[in-house]
Amino acid sequence: MTPPIHRPRPSSPARLAAAAAIADAVLILVFAAVGRDAHQRGDVVAGVLLTAWPFLAGAALGWLAARAWRNPLSVRWTGVAVWIGALGGGMVLRLLTGQTVVPPFIIVALLSLGLLLVGWRLAWAGVRRLRSA
DSSP, X not given: OOOOOOOOOOOOHHHHHHHHHHHHHHHHHHHHHHHHXXXXXXXXXXXXXXXXXXXXXXXXXXXXXXXGGGSTTOIIIIIHHHHHIIIIIHHHHHHHTTXXXXXXXXXXXXXXXXIIIIXXXXXXXXXXXXXXX
């Protein structure tokens, strides 16, 4: 008797969108945690959340602007919109709340958030392409 073959169930669109949103949020928290570790010590959890919230809010705006739930894995539309939303919204919110916004930080955030938020979608697209080949 042969063992049953377990095939993965296709994800529902809502589940896929939730997973992508969680991945974006976790990566923004990683960005904030790395930055906090490099520059400040102290209350780790509160410090990371204080650093991350403007970028999380900006990413949420990017999700809304792109209607990302329709195609959460899209590199071009969703990935870029979430990246620009996180960066632009994050910097504006940091400025409005008296947090540091200086050109070197903007450059680091631009590159880091781009690598993280667009990068994971590029990697996912590459894996899907390899699997279908």
